[in-house]
Every structure is written in C-alpha cells, then in structure tokens.
Amino acid sequence: MIPRLAQTTAQRLAQGFPILTITGPRQSGKTTLARTLFADRPYVSLEDPEHREFAHSDPRGFLARFREGAVIDEAQHVPALFSYLQALVDERRRMGDFILIGSQQFGSMARIGQSLAGRVGRLELLPFSAAELAAAGWLPADLDTLLWQGGYPPLYDRPLSPNDWFPNYIATYLERDVRQLIQVRDLTRFQRFVRLCAARTGQLLNLSALAADSGISHTTAREWLTVLEASYLVWRLLPYHHNFGKRLVKTPKLYFLDTGLAAALLGIREAGTLGIHAQRGALFETWVVSELIKQRFNAGRPPDLYFWRDNTGNEVDVLFASGTRLQPIEIKSGATFVHEWLKALHRWQGYAGDETWPGWLIYGGEDSYQREQTEIRSWRSLATCRDWRDETT
Structure with a gap:
C-alpha cells in the first residue's frame, strides 16, 4: 500500500x-x-x-x-x-x-x-496525489505520462495499462452506477455527455451549450452534472466574487478530478501523443487544480479555491485566501518559460494592490526560481509533501 x-x-x-x-x-x-x-x-x-x-x-x-x-x-x-x-x-x-x-x-x-x-x-479521498506517488517512488518520470496515467491506485499497484483499465472503469462505474443514480434511459446520450464534459475540462461551463451538444435538456444536463460532482468525477471551480472595479464573469469552470480519466474519455491512447494534443494545456491546468484540491482534502480542509476573470478576458487561473491576502496562481503547460506568461499576474497585482501576495506561476518545465517577484514553480514542486496553502501566511 x-x-x-x-x-x-x-x-x-x-x-x-x-x-x-x-x-x-x-x-x-x-x-x-x-x-x-x-x-x-x-x-x-x-x-x-x-x-x-x-x-x-x-x-x-x-x-x-x-x-x-x-x-x-x-x-x-x-x-x-x-x-x-x-x-x-x-x-x-x-x-x-x-x-x-x-x-x-x-x-x-x-x-x-x-x-x-x-x-x-x-x-x-481522491486518487493518489503527485506527492504520494513521489514519496513511494512511483511518480512517472515525465509530465505527459503522469497526465495520461492519472492517479487511480489500480494503475500503480497492479500490472495494468490505462488503455485496459479506464475503459472497464468507465463501463462498470460511469455507465452502471452513475446511470442508476439518475435513471438514464439513453446510454448513448449519457456517454456523449460525459465525453463532452471531458472535452470542456479547464473551460468556463456553458451548461446550455453542453446540453444542446449532448442532445438533452438544460435541466437534464444540470442533473447529470450534479451526479458526476457527487461521485467525485468532476469539480466546478467557482469565480471569486470581489470585482476590484471590474465586471466579472460569474460562470464556474469545469474540471475533471483525474486527468487519466479525462484523457481516456478524450480518446488519448498513449502519452506520446499528448505533446501535440490540442487538450494538453487544459489537461495540465486540470492536473494542477486537482492537486491543489487533493492537498486540502488530505489535510481535512475545505477546497477553498477560486478563479478570477473579468468581462474583457483578464483572468487569474487560481486564487485562494492566505492570511489577510489572496494568493494568485497562473498555470502554463509549456516546458520553456516565456516572459509573456507573467502579464496576467502583473495585471492582477495592479487590480488587487495590497490585497494580493506575489504570484506563483506553475509550468511544465523542470526548474523553479524567482523572477520579477513571481515564484516560477516546476510541475514537480507539486510532488513535495509541503502544504502550499500556508506558505505566505
């Protein structure tokens, strides 16, 4: 174990x-x-x-x-x-x-x-966190393999490939247990709905569009999504309410709680294809958000994470309260730092003023360092047992 x-x-x-x-x-x-x-x-x-x-x-x-x-x-x-x-x-x-x-x-x-x-x-309790895998010596060597494989324990304590395990998990859990909870009569539409949710991970949730694309009513889509949430398959990240003088987007963002499951639903069959896949950035953002949620769940704390976005598209990927201030996080999947990535955090600091801590940027590269009062953090930094929540208090 x-x-x-x-x-x-x-x-x-x-x-x-x-x-x-x-x-x-x-x-x-x-x-x-x-x-x-x-x-x-x-x-x-x-x-x-x-x-x-x-x-x-x-x-x-x-x-x-x-x-x-x-x-x-x-x-x-x-x-x-x-x-x-x-x-x-x-x-x-x-x-x-x-x-x-x-x-x-x-x-x-x-x-x-x-x-x-x-x-x-x-x-x-969610599937294994990166910190748990790293402590046991089971953390995949590269980011794409980690995103593709996810954190479900059977993929680490048994000789199983994600290509063998996820289709059976989807068939026995999603298509049997979850369907029974909501009495789905049309399996094809439910399957389409779940896959369309995976295609929207890391995006603002437009429930009306999701319902239309799935061929179901808005009410049915809301009910099905609620059951996926109650079953710990997806998570709605709520927008932060303080507007800082800006008109805000009030729509939540949708995230899967395991990137391996999301990748399987997207039809990704090997880690090597992730490098050029259109959803790689969304899957990386999904992974970071899910890791932050796992940190809080494992410590018995509420998952008090938010995002901030105004009506002109200015956005902070993750916000959480730390002491008397807010901690902003920007998430980028690229392995090579690009200075342009800091713009959103600098813009946010201009809005929030004394109410914010210096930003963190989590990216798909290997090195961690400080630049322009921003902590540049490798994806591997999430694989430590350190609790990021209290660092700035």
Missing part, C-alpha cells in the same frame, strides 16, 4: 467524532485506507446483497452485531441506517465508533445531514 497523506487526518477525526466518513470516487483507495487504519474493526460491505437486505429490513439488528464499532463500506446504499446510527452513537458516546465509506458525497444526501449533524468527521 502506498502511504496516504490523508491517514493522519483520518486518525485525528476519529479521535474527535463518533463517526468518520470517508468518501471519494470508486477505486480511489478508501477501503484500503479504512481497513489499514482500523484493522481491529469488523468490516462489512453493503454492496453484498445479503448484508444490504439485512441493513434495510432490520437496521437495529444489523448494527447490534457491532458492539465494538465497524467499518461499513458503500453505506450510501442504505441511507435509512443513518437515523439508527445517531441513536446508537449518542448512547455509546465513543469516538471513532463507526467508519462509513461511500462512493458518493454523503453531504449531498439529506438524510445524513439531518441525522448525524455534529457527529461526523468527514474525509474526502
């Missing part, structure tokens, strides 16, 4: 809450992490029809089996269980009593919000 940076957070939350939830996409390592950290607890999966039926028909009897707590996998299959868990943990008043694992955001389920408020520590 490649050590997960989130394990310290999981242990901390289990000491302060009677229930720990670990959510994330399928095959992101949730079950492995939970069974490793809580090996003394019995494990039960509600994917098993027998266990699921027992939990549905007799939730009190099902939970009574676990006098010392338990790890319950795929808990979202029996949401009625949460009300009974509330009474049980309130009676036992024991921290880390139950570990619930799910491949949907429990926060999107009204039942857990109503039943278990204040009793749950939440951990969201």
Whole structure:
C-alpha cells in the first residue's frame, strides 16, 4: 500500500467524532485506507446483497452485531441506517465508533445531514496525489505520462495499462452506477455527455451549450452534472466574487478530478501523443487544480479555491485566501518559460494592490526560481509533501 497523506487526518477525526466518513470516487483507495487504519474493526460491505437486505429490513439488528464499532463500506446504499446510527452513537458516546465509506458525497444526501449533524468527521479521498506517488517512488518520470496515467491506485499497484483499465472503469462505474443514480434511459446520450464534459475540462461551463451538444435538456444536463460532482468525477471551480472595479464573469469552470480519466474519455491512447494534443494545456491546468484540491482534502480542509476573470478576458487561473491576502496562481503547460506568461499576474497585482501576495506561476518545465517577484514553480514542486496553502501566511 502506498502511504496516504490523508491517514493522519483520518486518525485525528476519529479521535474527535463518533463517526468518520470517508468518501471519494470508486477505486480511489478508501477501503484500503479504512481497513489499514482500523484493522481491529469488523468490516462489512453493503454492496453484498445479503448484508444490504439485512441493513434495510432490520437496521437495529444489523448494527447490534457491532458492539465494538465497524467499518461499513458503500453505506450510501442504505441511507435509512443513518437515523439508527445517531441513536446508537449518542448512547455509546465513543469516538471513532463507526467508519462509513461511500462512493458518493454523503453531504449531498439529506438524510445524513439531518441525522448525524455534529457527529461526523468527514474525509474526502481522491486518487493518489503527485506527492504520494513521489514519496513511494512511483511518480512517472515525465509530465505527459503522469497526465495520461492519472492517479487511480489500480494503475500503480497492479500490472495494468490505462488503455485496459479506464475503459472497464468507465463501463462498470460511469455507465452502471452513475446511470442508476439518475435513471438514464439513453446510454448513448449519457456517454456523449460525459465525453463532452471531458472535452470542456479547464473551460468556463456553458451548461446550455453542453446540453444542446449532448442532445438533452438544460435541466437534464444540470442533473447529470450534479451526479458526476457527487461521485467525485468532476469539480466546478467557482469565480471569486470581489470585482476590484471590474465586471466579472460569474460562470464556474469545469474540471475533471483525474486527468487519466479525462484523457481516456478524450480518446488519448498513449502519452506520446499528448505533446501535440490540442487538450494538453487544459489537461495540465486540470492536473494542477486537482492537486491543489487533493492537498486540502488530505489535510481535512475545505477546497477553498477560486478563479478570477473579468468581462474583457483578464483572468487569474487560481486564487485562494492566505492570511489577510489572496494568493494568485497562473498555470502554463509549456516546458520553456516565456516572459509573456507573467502579464496576467502583473495585471492582477495592479487590480488587487495590497490585497494580493506575489504570484506563483506553475509550468511544465523542470526548474523553479524567482523572477520579477513571481515564484516560477516546476510541475514537480507539486510532488513535495509541503502544504502550499500556508506558505505566505
């Protein structure tokens, strides 16, 4: 098992809450992490029809089996269980009593919000981060291979090619599990919708255009996208609200949370083709944003990332609050620094004044250095275990 940076957070939350939830996409390592950290607890999966039926028909009897707590996998299959868990943990008043694992955001389920408020520590686990891969000696040697392969654990702990694994993941997860959640009747349109989402990663989200291109209604597109978000496949990056005297774009940007999955949906079959692919820049930006989200999830922090764009096209790719100021980040996939890349950050500093820190520019090259009060950072700098969030505080 490649050590997960989130394990310290999981242990901390289990000491302060009677229930720990670990959510994330399928095959992101949730079950492995939970069974490793809580090996003394019995494990039960509600994917098993027998266990699921027992939990549905007799939730009190099902939970009574676990006098010392338990790890319950795929808990979202029996949401009625949460009300009974509330009474049980309130009676036992024991921290880390139950570990619930799910491949949907429990926060999107009204039942857990109503039943278990204040009793749950939440951990969201995405596929391997670059820092985790680097610490284990598994970080791909070049950027294009990393973008093409992504971070899903089976691609690192098994002798599998992305060309073999992703088509099966798409078929068994996207086309079975996600379809069931939203009761998709037309598989062809759903497949087209997901691939069109991949083609838009790193772009402003025009939901009306996405719906039209997919041959579905605006309402259906919104529902399908919400389920992809709840399943940790895509992320909407929200615009920062402060206008600094400018009229702002209020539309979010769409990102996949794994570049390997996005590349597979785009039909990219080998890393060597990425160098000349029209989507390489978008995939690199997607990778950087997903790495920043993973840093926050692994530390148990909210993913408080934004972008800023005015109505004339001036943009900062990523913004986050750091102390009393904002940290701007520009993202460029090129391997050779170009002075033109600094223009957006300099323009932003002129708008924000004392409210901003000096900018960071993350690019596809190998060297990191400072230039014109801007930190030029190699993509490899994201493969350190350092938490970038607190550097400027």
